[in-house]
Amino acid sequence: MSNSPSDPQVTRPVLARILIALSTIGLVIGILRLEVLFVILSSSILVVGVISHNIFTGFVRPIRKERNPTSNFTPHRWASEKGCTVARFERWADEPAPLIIAIHGWQSDSSSTEKRISPFLERGHHAVLIDLPGHGASDGLAIWTAVECGRNILEMIQDIVKVWDWTQITSVVLLGHSMGGFVSLRFADRFSEVLPQPIERVYLESPMTSFPMVFNQRTTGLGLIGRYISRLDLQWAYLRRGPDPELNWSHFSVPKWGIPSMEIRILQAKEDIALGHHHLELLQPHASDNWEIVIDKDLKHFGSSRGNAHSTYLRWIDH
Known part of the structure; x- marks a missing residue:
């Protein structure tokens, strides 16, 4: 095949990125002021933000394997x-x-x-x-x-x-x-x-x-921490960039x-x-x-x- 596939810039998870930004600022402030509880709280929110971000990205951008069938095709x-x-x-x-x-x-x-x-x-x-x-x-x-x-x-x-x-x-x-x-x-x-x-x-x-069943299956264990933020981000992203905003979560089953x-x-x-x-x-x-x-x-x-x-x-x- 003559041309390589292209990937547009992936849609970003807005809520997860806000959590990451705010918690990072809070973490820096807590460290500078030596406030242990503030550091712990900011670190916890940062973990939620990072996990939510990774869950979101894993659903909207598949990992590509560039392989082709045999020469029979x-x-x-x-x-x-x-x-x-x-x-x-x-x-x-x-x-x-x-x-x-x-x-x-x-x-x-x-x-x-x-x-x-x-x-x-x-x-x-x-x-x-x-x-x-x-x-x-x-x-x-x-x-x-x-x-x-x-x-x-x-x-x-x-x-x-x-x-x-x-x-x-x-x-x-x-x-x-x-x-x-x-x-x-x-x-x-x-x-x-x-x-x-x-x-x-x-x-x-x-x-x-x-899809809701797959989402729940993929957000167990540590992923449960980011389930709700990533779900909101997915739904919001679909409303902004999806092909049919009238479809809701239940329509994907x-x-x-x-x-x-x-x-x-x-x-x-x-x-x-x-x-x-x-x-x-x-x-x-x-x-x-x-x-x-x-x-x-x-x-x-x-x-x-x-x-x-x-x-x-x-x-x-x-x-």
């Missing part, structure tokens, strides 16, 4: 009207076949997706792998949100479907892993509406289903977040060290008769331990 870059570039990697079979569109998880990239979709490649599918904004070869965002990511991908799909040869595409499926599953939950129907052929099935692997109307297959890691089972449990009450959920005791959320995923996907593909 052709890289492409697409730019939105706002100039944000989204990267995708395409592999087209030599004959008519189904198409899989796949989206990776948080702080991952399409190189991991290539391994994940190997059963589909084995069955001869065309494949389009998408790097989420701020990941892989895609440009970053000032404040990372799944809403803006999904909208950028939707806008890209609207453009690129015009150049795909639909005489060679027999059907379309969508696969999302973890955060990619979260994006897929909200945008699967929107993606389907702009495609010449609707998405027949959505595959979700260990999907995230609630299913069912309000969105659930696809087409049939769904869910493959869940039993020992999910990243998300646990709570995300699946939040989604299960909304399952329809055309869903199937498989919990794999040997599948891992990250890494190369795929358990029985390969055979499970092959069974689903063939039926």
